[in-house]
Amino acid sequence: MIDFLQRYVIANFGYKVISLALAIGLWWAISHDPIAEVSVTVPIEFHNIPSNLDISSVDISEVQVRIRGPERLIHEMRPQDIHVEVDLTGVKPGERTFDMTARQVRHLRELEVQQVVPSQVRLNFDTILSRDVEVRPRVLGTFAPGFHIEKVFTEPARISIRGPKQRVEAVEAATTDPVDASGLMTASTFVTNAFVSDPLVQIVHPAPVRVTVIMQKASIEPAAQGKPPSE
Numbered sequence: 001m002i003d004f005l006q007r008y009v010i011a012n013f014g015y016k017v018i019s020l021a022l023a024i025g026l027w028w029a030i031s032h033d034p035i036a037e038v039s040v041t042v043p044i045e046f047h048n049i050p051s052n053l054d055i056s057s058v059d060i061s062e063v064q065v066r067i068r069g070p071e072r073l074i075h076e077m078r079p080q081d082i083h084v085e086v087d088l089t090g091v092k093p094g095e096r097t098f099d100m101t102a103r104q105v106r107h108l109r110e111l112e113v114q115q116v117v118p119s120q121v122r123l124n125f126d127t128i129l130s131r132d133v134e135v136r137p138r139v140l141g142t143f144a145p146g147f148h149i150e151k152v153f154t155e156p157a158r159i160s161i162r163g164p165k166q167r168v169e170a171v172e173a174a175t176t177d178p179v180d181a182s183g184l185m186t187a188s189t190f191v192t193n194a195f196v197s198d199p200l201v202q203i204v205h206p207a208p209v210r211v212t213v214i215m216q217k218a219s220i221e222p223a224a225q226g227k228p229p230s231e
Contacts, residue, residue, distance in 0.1 A: 034070075034071045035068065035069065035070065035071065036068070036069070036070070036071035036074040036075075037066065037067065037068045037074075037114065038066075038067055038074050038077075039064050039065065039066045039067075040064070040065055040067065040077075040079070040082055041062055041063070041064050041065075042062060042063065042065060042079070042082050042083065042084050043061060043062045043084070044060070044061060044062060044063060044084050044085075044086055044121065045083060045084060045085045045086070046086050046088055046123075047085055047086065047087050047088065048087055048088050048089040049088040049091070049125075050088070050090075050091065052127060052128060053091065053092075053093065053125045053126065053127060053128065054125070054126060054127075054128045054163055054164045054200070055123055055124070055125060055164070055200070056124045056125065056126040056163075056164030056165075056166060056167055056200060057123065057124040057200075058121075058123060059121060059122050059123075060118060060121045063084055063100055063116055063117060063118065063121070064116070064117045065082060065084065065105055065107075065113060065115075065116055066113070066114040066115040066116075066117070067082065067107065067111050067112070067113060067114065068111065068112045068113075068114050069108070069110055069111035069112055070110060073108060073110055073111060074111075077108065077111070081107065081108055082105065082106070082107050083105070083106035083107075084100070084104050084105055084106075084116070085104055085106060086098050086104060086121070088123075091123075091125050092125065093125050093126055093127060094124070094125060095122060095123070095124050095125075096122070096123055096124075096125065097120055097121070097122045097123075098120065098121050098122075098123065099119065099120055100116040100118065100119050100120060100121055101116060101119070102116065104116070125164075126164035126165045126166055126167070127164075127165045128162065128163070128164070128165070129162070129163070129164070129165040129168040129169065130160055130161070130162040130168070130204065131160070131161060131168055131169075132158045132159065132160050132161075133158060133159065133161055133171055133172070133173050133174055134157065134158055134172075134173040134174070135154045135156060135157060135158060135159055135173065135174050135175075135176065135194050135209060136154075136173045136174070136175050136176070137152050137153075137154050137175075137176045137179060137211045137213075138175055138176050138177070138178045138179060139152055139178075139179050139181050139211070139213055140178045140179065140180055140181070140182075141180045141181040141182035141183070141184070142182045142183070143181070143182070143183070143184065143215070144183060144184075144185050146217050146218045147184075147185055147215050147216065147217050147218070148215070148216060148218060149181070149213060149214070149215060149216075150214045150215060150216035151213075151214040152211065152212065152213050152214070153211075153212055154176065154209055154210065154211050154212075155209070155210040155212070156209070159174055159194055159203055159204075159205075159209075160203070160204040160205065161174070161196055161201050161202065161203055161204065162201070162202055162204050163198070163200050163201035163202055164200055164201075167198050167200050167201050168201055170198070171196055171198060171201055174194040174195060174196050174203070175194070175195055176192045176193065176194055176195070176209050176211055177192045177193050177195060179192055179211050179213065181213045181215075184213060184215050185215055185217070186214075186215060187212065187213065187214040187215065188212070188213055189210050189211065189212045189213075190210070190211045190212075190213070191208050191209070191210055191211075192208070192209055192211055193206075193208060193209060194206075194209050
């Protein structure tokens with residue numbers, strides 16, 4: 001019995017006392033850590049959408065999550081520690097409503113989700129469509145007296161767009177950023193970008209667009225050249 005006490009109790013007794021004190025202190029600090037609550041706004045992550053579908057409308061793209069837990073963890077929490085995920089496996093074209101609960105929130109284990117606002121999000125799904133549309137140039141400016149635009153053309157003349165079918169079909173053309181041709185008297189080429197106003201429709205291969213503006217001087221009518229001054 002004495003050997004047992006000497007080997008397992010008395011040996012390194014000081015280190016064991018320090019370890020026990022540290023453990024008790026850590027337990028006390030954790031158990032007495034005040035509880036805090038905070039609301040964080042995070043974007044919704046949509047996972048596993050079928051490859052032939054696209055989201056054609058999103059009523060809400062982010063939610064507010066109310067989190068409760070030890071104050072120390074609340075203060076140390078980073079934005080990337082909270083995720084809201086919606087699983088879209090098996091969805092079909094049309095509208096569908098998803099409940100936003102604590103089950104969709106990925107967070108630190110020691111924290112607790114109190115509420116998600118809003119509690120639902122409605123999505124509309126449509127098949128994916130790609131098509132080519134015309135590129136329409138926008139030319140602005142104050143031209144020199146007697147000059148006017150004879151011709152404007154773009155390179156490329158058409159671009160490919162992609163997105164939800166109904167939205168892609170509604171796009172008549174892509175437009176370029178404004179080109180300022182003020183004072184131009186001959187021909188000039190400007191490099192700019194094409195733009196599609198629908199945020200859910202994307203340009204398949206975004207690239208600079210070359211807009212060429214050709215000016216022409218108004219001709220003077222022959223009758224006006226030899227006309228004598230009025231008496």
